[in-house]
Amino acid sequence: MREGNWRPRIVAFFCNWCTYTAADLAGVSRLKYAPNARVIRLMCSGRLDPQLVLAAFARGADGVLIGGCHPGDCHYLEGNYKTLRRFRLLRRLLRDLGIEEERLRLEWVSAAEGEKIRQVVTDMVETLRALGPLDLPGQFRQWDQEVETLKAQVVEAERLTPQPA
Amino acid sequence: MRTPRPDQVRIGFYICHCGTNIAGALDVGEVVNHVAGLPGVALARDYKYLCSDPGQELIQHDIRDHGLNRIVVAACSPLMHERTFRRAVEEAGLNPFYCHMVNIREHDAWVHTDRQEATAKAKALATGAVRRVALHKPLETKKVPIHGEVLVVGGGIAGIHAALILADAGKRVYLVEREPTIGGHMARFDKTFPTLDCAACILTPKMSAVGAHPNITLWTYSEVTQVEGYVGNFNVTVTRKPRYVIEDACTGCLQCIEACIYHDARFPDEFNLGLGKRKPIHLPFPQATPPVVLIDPGTCIEFKTGKCKKTCVEACADRRAIDFQQREETRQIQVGTIIIATGFQTFDPRRIPYYGYGVFPTVYTALEVERLLNAAGPTGGEVILRNGKPPQRVGIVHCVGSRDENTNRYCSRVCCLYSLKLAHLIKEHTGAEVYNFYIDIRTPGKGMEEFYNRVAEEGMHLVRGKVADVYPDPADPANGRLMLQVEDTLMGRILKVPVDMLVLSVGLEPRADTQEVRRKFNLCCGPEGFFLERHPKLAPVSSYAEGVFLAGCCQGPKDIPDTVAQAGAAAAQALALIVRGYTEQEPNTAYVREEDCSGCKSCIPLCPYTAISLAADKQKAFINEALCKGCGVCVAACPSGSIGQNLFEDEQLLSEVEGVLTYA
Numbered sequence: 002m003r004e005g006n007w008r009p010r011i012v013a014f015f016c017n018w019c020t021y022t023a024a025d026l027a028g029v030s031r032l033k034y035a036p037n038a039r040v041i042r043l044m045c046s047g048r049l050d051p052q053l054v055l056a057a058f059a060r061g062a063d064g065v066l067i068g069g070c071h072p073g074d075c076h077y078l079e080g081n082y083k084t085l086r087r088f089r090l091l092r093r094l095l096r097d098l099g100i101e102e103e104r105l106r107l108e109w110v111s112a113a114e115g116e117k118i119r120q121v122v123t124d125m126v127e128t129l130r131a132l133g134p135l136d137l138p139g140q141f142r143q144w145d146q147e148v149e150t151l152k153a154q155v156v157e158a159e160r161l162t163p164q165p166a
Numbered sequence: 167m168r169t170p171r172p173d174q175v176r177i178g179f180y181i182c183h184c185g186t187n188i189a190g191a192l193d194v195g196e197v198v199n200h201v202a203g204l205p206g207v208a209l210a211r212d213y214k215y216l217c218s219d220p221g222q223e224l225i226q227h228d229i230r231d232h233g234l235n236r237i238v239v240a241a242c243s244p245l246m247h248e249r250t251f252r253r254a255v256e257e258a259g260l261n262p263f264y265c266h267m268v269n270i271r272e273h274d275a276w277v278h279t280d281r282q283e284a285t286a287k288a289k290a291l292a293t294g295a296v297r298r299v300a301l302h303k304p305l306e307t308k309k310v311p312i313h314g315e316v317l318v319v320g321g322g323i324a325g326i327h328a329a330l331i332l333a334d335a336g337k338r339v340y341l342v343e344r345e346p347t348i349g350g351h352m353a354r355f356d357k358t359f360p361t362l363d364c365a366a367c368i369l370t371p372k373m374s375a376v377g378a379h380p381n382i383t384l385w386t387y388s389e390v391t392q393v394e395g396y397v398g399n400f401n402v403t404v405t406r407k408p409r410y411v412i413e414d415a416c417t418g419c420l421q422c423i424e425a426c427i428y429h430d431a432r433f434p435d436e437f438n439l440g441l442g443k444r445k446p447i448h449l450p451f452p453q454a455t456p457p458v459v460l461i462d463p464g465t466c467i468e469f470k471t472g473k474c475k476k477t478c479v480e481a482c483a484d485r486r487a488i489d490f491q492q493r494e495e496t497r498q499i500q501v502g503t504i505i506i507a508t509g510f511q512t513f514d515p516r517r518i519p520y521y522g523y524g525v526f527p528t529v530y531t532a533l534e535v536e537r538l539l540n541a542a543g544p545t546g547g548e549v550i551l552r553n554g555k556p557p558q559r560v561g562i563v564h565c566v567g568s569r570d571e572n573t574n575r576y577c578s579r580v581c582c583l584y585s586l587k588l589a590h591l592i593k594e595h596t597g598a599e600v601y602n603f604y605i606d607i608r609t610p611g612k613g614m615e616e617f618y619n620r621v622a623e624e625g626m627h628l629v630r631g632k633v634a635d636v637y638p639d640p641a642d643p644a645n646g647r648l649m650l651q652v653e654d655t656l657m658g659r660i661l662k663v664p665v666d667m668l669v670l671s672v673g674l675e676p677r678a679d680t681q682e683v684r685r686k687f688n689l690c691c692g693p694e695g696f697f698l699e700r701h702p703k704l705a706p707v708s709s710y711a712e713g714v715f716l717a718g719c720c721q722g723p724k725d726i727p728d729t730v731a732q733a734g735a736a737a738a739q740a741l742a743l744i745v746r747g748y749t750e751q752e753p754n755t756a757y758v759r760e761e762d763c764s765g766c767k768s769c770i771p772l773c774p775y776t777a778i779s780l781a782a783d784k785q786k787a788f789i790n791e792a793l794c795k796g797c798g799v800c801v802a803a804c805p806s807g808s809i810g811q812n813l814f815e816d817e818q819l820l821s822e823v824e825g826v827l828t829y830a
Binding site: 010040 | 243244245269271272273274276277279283286291294684688690692693698710711754774795796797799802803811814816819820823824827
């Protein structure tokens with residue numbers, strides 16, 4: 002990865018009713034914002050399995066953005082509260098894994114808040130730029146390499162060690 | 167035609183130029199080249215307008231000629247055209263859920279300026295979709311029957327009109343109104359612009375039609391307190407406030423009012439905005455519908471002391487309509503569709519203190535002036551000030567609470583015209599000299615500009631400028647004469663205009679409890695606080711809640727013709743759903759893979775629709791598909807991963823995540 006050429010990659014999980022629609026509104030209003038977020042549509046932010054967030058990081062995301070309806074406004078009554086709980090848990094988990102908590106963000110964006118999409122995405126890109134690349138796949142490759150080297154060393158050591166009779 | 171093996175994925179990828187909307191912002195050809203090289207992609211094309219008939223036919227021919235079994239369309243938002251392409255795919259013999267859309271217009275071309283970056287994003291999103299669609303399964307839409315009854319919330323002109331259309335079509339309508347009578351704001355108006363026909367003359371026949379219609383259940387003095395369920399099958403709880411008069415027993419003879427222990431009406435009359443007086447037992451206004459009196463427990467002696475002679479009960483005699491023991495009642499109804507027509511409230515001019523409303527008795531709101539002008543109003547139609555004199559000089563200030571950074575930025579649309587109407591009527595009634603102070607005169611609509619010209623020619627003063635200060639005229643402080651300071655921006659000079667009546671043309675605002683109502687019905691609000699329509703141009707009466715429609719000023723300020731038109735549209739939309747008899751539900755429901763379910767019951771309390779239960783015989787979770795709305799909360803929570811969600815399967819989402827993370 003070339004420094005300077007690096008662009009943060011954000012996977013954004015948006016709920017169908019509020020946040021996805023808000024992103025549509027931002028488009029219809031021709032608001033301009035950073036092109037780093039790739040939106041994945043869910044019916045409800047409550048569908049977001051924490052594993053998907055971890056998978057996104059593991060596969061190279063520098064940040065994950067979750068968008069849901071404002072508290073009390075969930076199309077499915079209370080899915081966003083479940084999201085909030087999982088989000089808090091995930092942030093703690095990320096911290097324990099040594100991943101900056103700011104890489105995971107939860108925002109309530111109503112269908113009328115196209116402008117908020119612009120602000121949130123642009124702001125998150127700036128945050129991630131300051132944090133730098135996460136590059137877990139690169140890290141995994143490095144670890145794999147280390148393990149391989151270690152393995153080779155063990156094999157070599159075993160070869161050199163005289164076998165007990 | 168080649169028939170592919172069912173297990174062999176053959177994806178057709180289509181990217182739409184959308185004229186220059188997409189093709190102008192990103193390199194369509196580059197995206198095609200990129201996607202063409204992805205595994206499973208049999209064909210990748212671009213086309214100018216995929217949503218056009220030839221565009222859809224192109225896809226259909228390709229499905230047949232190239233044996234495609236998955237389609238990805240990169241174009242506008244799926245909320246816009248997903249249905250179009252699913253239908254096209256279905257017509258070509260493919261399951262519609264083998265089609266997936268990529269939003270590269272609203273989420274990409276329209277919001278990014280760097281062509282290269284926008285192209286890269288389109289490639290990433292397309293890759294996600296291609297990976298995802300390979301894992302799609304054939305699904306079937308579920309048809310859910312629709313109840314034929316309609317709930318109309320709000321009994322202003324919008325609600326009345328919508329209810330009558332539906333009832334005339336033979337549908338059962340529940341019309342719920344918060345006030346003791348229907349009629350809304352329109353019932354308070356004197357004349358209506360631009361034709362100057364009397365508001366009551368055109369409204370009251372419709373009101374009595376509502377009251378008499380066999381298909382309309384009219385519940386006034388009632389509120390919707392709870393709404394559950396979904397399109398086609400809403401369970402609604404309506405709370406009926408006690409009016410202490412039995413509606414079915416009251417004949418509207420009004421002898422009780424005559425007989426009330428208070429000989430004189432002495433309490434501020436809500437219908438006349440406190441300008442007139444009423445008794446504790448009263449009828450809001452003569453043509454109130456239903457024509458049933460009500461008792462205000464706050465002022466009735468019986469309620470306050472329990473020692474009234476109850477002359478009203480005596481007068482009611484064997485009709486026995488008065489019931490001091492009446493309690494709040496709740497009613498449960500089932501309806502298929504809902505029309506929201508909750509209207510607006512007028513701007514409270516106390517929020518702009520320098521106009522002196524509430525301080526100087528000669529400052530009125532436009533709505534108050536409507537009551538003063540009205541023959542059934544507190545002054546019998548004579549414009550008489552609070553000091554008992556008719557005004558000789560009247561100032562009308564436009565845009566009070568509209569087009570103002572400090573209050574509401576939007577234009578309330580009706581104030582220019584009603585101000586001109588009031589100017590004409592005040593002049594007609596009193597011969598006073600009338601000044602209109604405006605920012606711009608806005609008179610769009612049929613007959614409106616002509617009305618403006620007519621009124622202007624009648625000889626009134628039109629001054630372009632905002633009134634900056636209002637203070638008692640130092641030359642004549644005793645008579646309540648006010649001095650208005652205003653900059654005439656056309657003449658470029660400061661004017662001081664003495665008036666003995668100041669009318670504030672207050673704007674239209676969302677009702678104070680809009681947020682509460684919004685939550686109740688699962689609606690959205692726009693930035694100015696009115697209910698948000700699904701599309702500003704193409705779905706102006708649809709809300710974001712399926713089966714709930716909007717009519718009238720709750721969606722934004724509008725005049726009576728537009729309100730009635732919108733109410734008609736909302737009624738037609740509700741009717742369209744009912745007549746079809748069913749809605750199609752996205753097959754995105756959750757289901758349990760029993761072999762993996764451990765019966766831990768974690769999912770059961772999570773479901774907001776109580777769709778999940780434990781099958782007692784198997785000790786496995788069971789999801790009632792009819793109740794499941796497809797939110798997926800349970801899917802994400804299942805510790806053993808045994809719940810799947812159609813269209814949003816874990817592996818589908820995971821491959822989409824992987825796809826969007828591949829940089830082109």
